[in-house]
Every structure is written in structure tokens, then in C-alpha cells.
Amino acid sequence: xxxxxxxxxxxxxxIGIPVMDKNGYESIIGQHFGRVPYFAIxxxxxxxxxxxxxxxxxxxxxxxxxxxxxxxxVEIMLCSALGPKAIQLFESYGIEIFVGASGxxxxxxxxxxxxxxxxxxxxxxxxxxxx
Numbered sequence: 001x002x003x004x005x006x007x008x009x010x011x012x013x014x015i016g017i018p019v020m021d022k023n024g025y026e027s028i029i030g031q032h033f034g035r036v037p038y039f040a041i042x043x044x045x046x047x048x049x050x051x052x053x054x055x056x057x058x059x060x061x062x063x064x065x066x067x068x069x070x071x072x073x074v075e076i077m078l079c080s081a082l083g084p085k086a087i088q089l090f091e092s093y094g095i096e097i098f099v100g101a102s103g104x105x106x107x108x109x110x111x112x113x114x115x116x117x118x119x120x121x122x123x124x125x126x127x128x129x130x131x
Contacts, residue, residue, distance in 0.1 A: 015042040016074035017105050022051045025106040033079040034058045034065050040105050041072055066093045078108050087120045
């Protein structure tokens with residue numbers, strides 16, 4: 001389990017969350033992180049939320065979601081589930097991933113802060129996304 005004392009202070013981080021709409025903290029979490037239309041970026045230092053379009057190759061653009069998120073200084077990704085290849089890609093960019101997110105961005109942030117999300121591993125990778 002992730003511990004704030006292991007990393008820089010939580011209030012200095014940028015957190016990425018795959019979402020289906022741009023409705024602030026009430027945005028709905030997408031079930032397939034790579035195919036969501038947007039990523040919410042929660043800036044804990046500025047205490048705000050912004051959105052970036054998913055311009056990865058899944059949407060006819062270039063690159064993969066971890067590259068896009070890293071280019072926006074995301075350090076942690078919170079999502080419902082993802083496959084082992086995606087876990088490896090995120091790790092190669094130095095982005096920690098936590099799975100089990102559901103509901104809205106607000107719900108997901110609370111789940112994470114309360115330690116209710118699990119760190120993504122090959123053992124808990126989504127079997128449907130083994131590509």
C-alpha cells in the first residue's frame with residue numbers, strides 16, 4: 001500500500017484519473033483507461049482540477065496514455081483496472097498506479113486518500129486486457 005511518507009508530500013502531487021466527461025470533481029470514472037475521452041488531472045498543490053483530451057493512439061493520435069500523462073507531470077494514476085502491459089508502461093514512466101477506483105473523481109480521491117485502492121501489480125491486472 002502506498003504511504004505518503006514514502007514519497008514527496010501528497011499535497012504536492014499531480015494525480016491522473018481517466019474520465020468520461022469534464023464535469024469537475026463529479027466526472028465519471030472510465031472503465032477502460034486507454035479509451036476514455038479525457039483524463040482529469042488533480043493538482044494537489046494548487047487544489048484544482050483540469051482536463052486533457054486523450055490524444056493517444058487509441059483516439060487516432062500518437063503515443064500511449066502513460067506518455068501523455070507523464071508529459072503533464074502526472075505522478076500517480078488512479079483507475080478502475082488495467083492490463084499488465086499498461087502497468088509496465090506506467091512504471092517505465094515512473095507513474096504509480098492504483099486500481100479499484102469507481103464512481104466520480106471525488107469518490108476516487110476519497111478512496112485513494114483512505115487507502116482503499118490497491119497498487120497495481122501483475123497479480124491484480126485485468127485479465128480482459130492482457131494485450
